[in-house]
Amino acid sequence: MLPSDLDALVVVVLNAAQTEAVLFGEKGIAPGLPAGAVVIACATVAPEFARTxxxxxxxxxxxxxxxxISGGATKAANGELSIMASGKGEAFAAARPVLDACAQTVFELGDQAGPGSAMKAVNQLLAGVHIATMAEALTFGMTQGVEPAKFVEVISKCAGTSWMLENRAPHIVEGDYTPRSQINIWPKDLGIVLDVAKSAGFSAPITAAALQQYMVAVGMGLGGDDDAAIAKVYARNAGLSLPGEDK
Incomplete structure (x- = not known):
């Protein structure tokens, strides 16, 4: 039984199917919410699904x-998320207390659902590609005698750096693949990016190449590992041993 004065529901799940199940499934919550309540949907989904x-x-x-949302578990715990939001003015007004409590930055991207998810797709394209590219560069460096720790020390201060490099490459250096963000997320999210791109008649070959590497990682049994473990795909193909692995 939902409280009669519930005025906001935040849905943070993995995908569109789970979002729909939470709201409208067999035990869906939406029909039991009082009129005027706001649903704040945070999963990475296609813009068309958000509009539906x-x-x-x-x-x-x-x-x-x-x-x-963007920022991961640490920023969520500290109320420092970035939220890429779109919806009617009434939805923003109803959601404002929740947004202020959990987000450092709220981007207001439009007056209907869809633009928020479109921007998240753009973000995920970059994030997923950056992680894969970081792993490719780190392991390429290893073939040239560049140790992973030295790679992080130098490249993090050079033009080739990225937030993902600075955040994920240390996991490889430490040999720690405790999942902060799982590899399993990326076949879904980059799949959404490619679906949206296809519907727009847009070619995204770099995204497709990165997706293939994540799929290989899943096939290697790494889906539940931290997404920095995509470096193991490159290391295996090059006959390299990453930090923490037996040579």
Whole structure:
């Protein structure tokens, strides 16, 4: 039984199917929410799915905010997330106390659902490609005698760096693949990117190449590992041993 004064529901799940199940599945929450409540949907989904959820919520008298998040578990715990949000003004107004509590930055990207998820797709394209490219560069350096720790020390201060390099490459140096963000996330998210790109008639070959590497990693049984473990794909192909592995 939901409290009668519930005025905001935050849905943080893996994908579109789980979002729909939480809201409209056999035990869906949406029909039990009071009119005027706001659903703040944070999963990475296709823009068209977000628009569909907005319409279904509107049919129940609910507001819907398309609000995918970026920042990971650490920033979430500290209330420092970035939220790429879009929705009607009433949805933003109803969601404001929640957004202020959990986000450092809220980008208001449009007056209907969809633009928030579109921006998240752009972000995930870059993030997924950057992780794969970091792993490729680090292991390429190893073939030239560049130790992973030295790679991080130098490249993190040079033009070739990225936030993902500085955040993920130390996991490889430490040989620690405790999942902060799993490899399993990337076949889904880059798959969404490619689906959206296809619908727009846009070619995204670098994204497709990165997706292939994540799929290989999943096939190697690494899906539940930290996404920095994609370096193991490159290391295996080059006959390299990463830090913490037996030579």
């Amino acid at each position: 959820m907005e319409a279904r919520c509107a049919g129940l008298g609910l507001h819907y905010l398309d609000a995918p």
